[in-house]
Amino acid sequence: MAEKELKLLNYGVQTALTSLSRLTYDYSVWTSTYDYSVWTSTYDFMHDLNEEYIDENMVPDTFNSLKVDGIFYLNENFEPILTKGLHHLSDVELTFSFYDFKKYPLNSKMLPTPISGEGAPHKEGFINTQYGPALFSAFQIRDSNKFGGNRGFLIFIQLVEEPFLDLLNQSTLTKISIDNDIVGKNLSGLPLWNEKVKIEDVKPYRHILFQDMNGLPVTVLKIKHSKGDLPPLINEHSLIFISILSLFIYLFYHLITHTIIKPVKKLALSIKLIDGELGFKLLDDKFSVKELMIVSNNVNQLINTVQQQNDLLRKQATTDQLTSLINRHGLLAVLEIHKDLCIRQGITFAVVMCDIDHFKQYNDHFGHLEGDQALVDVAQVLKLQCKRANDYCARYGGEEFTLLFSDMSENDLQEKLLRIGDAMKTLNIAHPKSQTAPHMTFSCGATIIKATDVVDHSLPISDIFKCADQALYEAKSTGRNNFVIKEFVTLASDEQR
Numbered sequence: 115m116a117e118k119e120l121k122l123l124n125y126g127v128q129t130a131l132t133s134l135s136r137l138t139y140d141y142s143v144w145t146s147t148y149d150y151s152v153w154t155s156t157y158d159f160m161h162d163l164n165e166e167y168i169d170e171n172m173v174p175d176t177f178n179s180l181k182v183d184g185i186f187y188l189n190e191n192f193e194p195i196l197t198k199g200l201h202h203l204s205d206v207e208l209t210f211s212f213y214d215f216k217k218y219p220l221n222s223k224m225l226p227t228p229i230s231g232e233g234a235p236h237k238e239g240f241i242n243t244q245y246g247p248a249l250f251s252a253f254q255i256r257d258s259n260k261f262g263g264n265r266g267f268l269i270f271i272q273l274v275e276e277p278f279l280d281l282l283n284q285s286t287l288t289k290i291s292i293d294n295d296i297v298g299k300n301l302s303g304l305p306l307w308n309e310k311v312k313i314e315d316v317k318p319y320r321h322i323l324f325q326d327m328n329g330l331p332v333t334v335l336k337i338k339h340s341k342g343d344l345p346p347l348i349n350e351h352s353l354i355f356i357s358i359l360s361l362f363i364y365l366f367y368h369l370i371t372h373t374i375i376k377p378v379k380k381l382a383l384s385i386k387l388i389d390g391e392l393g394f395k396l397l398d399d400k401f402s403v404k405e406l407m408i409v410s411n412n413v414n415q416l417i418n419t420v421q422q423q424n425d426l427l428r429k430q431a432t433t434d435q436l437t438s439l440i441n442r443h444g445l446l447a448v449l450e451i452h453k454d455l456c457i458r459q460g461i462t463f464a465v466v467m468c469d470i471d472h473f474k475q476y477n478d479h480f481g482h483l484e485g486d487q488a489l490v491d492v493a494q495v496l497k498l499q500c501k502r503a504n505d506y507c508a509r510y511g512g513e514e515f516t517l518l519f520s521d522m523s524e525n526d527l528q529e530k531l532l533r534i535g536d537a538m539k540t541l542n543i544a545h546p547k548s549q550t551a552p553h554m555t556f557s558c559g560a561t562i563i564k565a566t567d568v569v570d571h572s573l574p575i576s577d578i579f580k581c582a583d584q585a586l587y588e589a590k591s592t593g594r595n596n597f598v599i600k601e602f603v604t605l606a607s608d609e610q611r
């Protein structure tokens with residue numbers, strides 16, 4: 115819309131000048147074509163400056179109908195021979211000074227270049243007068259209509275006032291005012307009215323400079339574009355400010371999200387996912403924010419401490435404090451593993467229950483502390499017999515120990531138990547109160563569990579203990595310091611039999 119308005123505005127100025135020029139032209143035409151006597155009068159007037167011509171033509175009617183505020187006649191030497199000023203709206207006499215138009219050669223630029231051939235050269239533009247800026251239109255007067263010698267020049271002046279502005283305002287959707295207070299103002303860079311329309315950003319206000327024929331500023335036109343006008347609350351500056359602020363907020367939000375919110379969320383999620391059951395996983399400590407790195411490192415230290423304490427607790431829960439062997443709880447876990455290996459891979463394993471003979475008497479005789487030491491020594495002997503990675507020695511409880519040997523035949527087991535008996539003999543813990551031997555002995559009950567013993571993928575651990583226990587009972591009841599290996603029997607197979 116701004117582009118259209120500017121084009122219309124330029125058109126309006128053109129129209130005003132053309133209209134003034136046409137007045138000049140028509141005046142000449144009128145004098146020469148329609149009223150020969152008038153033309154003659156003018157021609158005569160240019161020669162003799164007769165008063166009648168002035169009385170006939172320099173009257174308010176002429177100014178009013180032509181809408182001009184000044185009429186000037188100059189001879190061929192550019193010298194003013196008649197000047198008449200009358201405000202065409204108020205009929206107030208205006209005392210235009212010829213001085214305004216006498217600055218030859220400067221003001222001669224107002225006048226068209228006289229020609230000798232056919233034609234009616236004319237010139238129009240803007241000029242400063244003592245009443246303010248004005249439009250002017252100058253026309254060459256010739257001997258006859260468009261022919262003959264140069265008899266001088268006729269100039270019409272129209273002050274730049276409401277009618278001119280009305281004309282411009284009618285042509286466009288703009289509100290136009292004039293700023294005549296241009297003295298001392300920097301007007302450089304202002305577009306000229308007759309320049310090619312340059313469409314920049316839509317601005318509510320625009321200034322256009324009018325210059326005279328010497329390039330001196332005459333007036334500045336202030337154009338308010340009605341369509342380009344913005345609501346006062348959101349003017350151009352506010353819009354720029356809001357845009358920059360929005361951009362800043364957007365960038366700030368992204369910066370905060372990227373550097374703080376996302377890393378904090380990531381850290382919070384990582385902390386939430388710490389799961390002792392599955393093992394503690396250390397947090398990533400690569401954060402751009404130093405504080406988050408510190409939090410992550412501190413949490414990692416905590417994880418390490420918890421992990422160590424967990425390991426310790428797990429170890430304590432499965433270890434016998436006195437002998438450092440695995441306890442019954444640890445034994446059950448190990449048994450579960452061997453049971454699964456037997457069920458899935460058919461790997462045989464042997465379970466041996468060892469019970470120290472007459473340990474009550476030993477305690478009674480030597481005291482509990484000595485009894486404890488004997489238990490520690492026996493545990494050492496038994497542990498030394500568990501040579502392979504999958505062999506275990508556990509303290510089942512009291513003076514009772516359980517041995518677990520993986521992938522062991524009955525012959526090998528017999529040999530192993532004999533060796534254990536020998537080792538006890540070698541250990542030679544004096545037991546004067548034993549009715550079996552002078553040194554500490556023990557009795558063992560064992561059973562071997564094979565793949566064939568698995569019924570319906572089932573192998574109850576209670577059955578294993580029951581079998582070994584029965585074998586131990588037999589070993590005890592048949593003299594002690596010996597062992598019995600009993601065939602494994604499950605309750606399920608019992609029922610089948």
Ligand SMILES: Nc1nc2c(ncn2[C@@H]2O[C@H](COP(=O)(O)OP(=O)(O)OP(=O)(O)O)[C@@H](O)[C@H]2O)c(=O)[nH]1
Nearest residue numbers: 469470471472473474475477482483485486512513
């Ligand atoms: N010093 C000590 N004695 C224990 C410990 N645990 C169990 N005992 C003792 O071991 C003895 C076990 O006695 P019994 O169950 O009668 O068995 P036993 O005297 O070995 O007799 P048989 O097994 O029939 O040969 C009890 O006196 C318990 O107090 C222990 O940790 N330290």
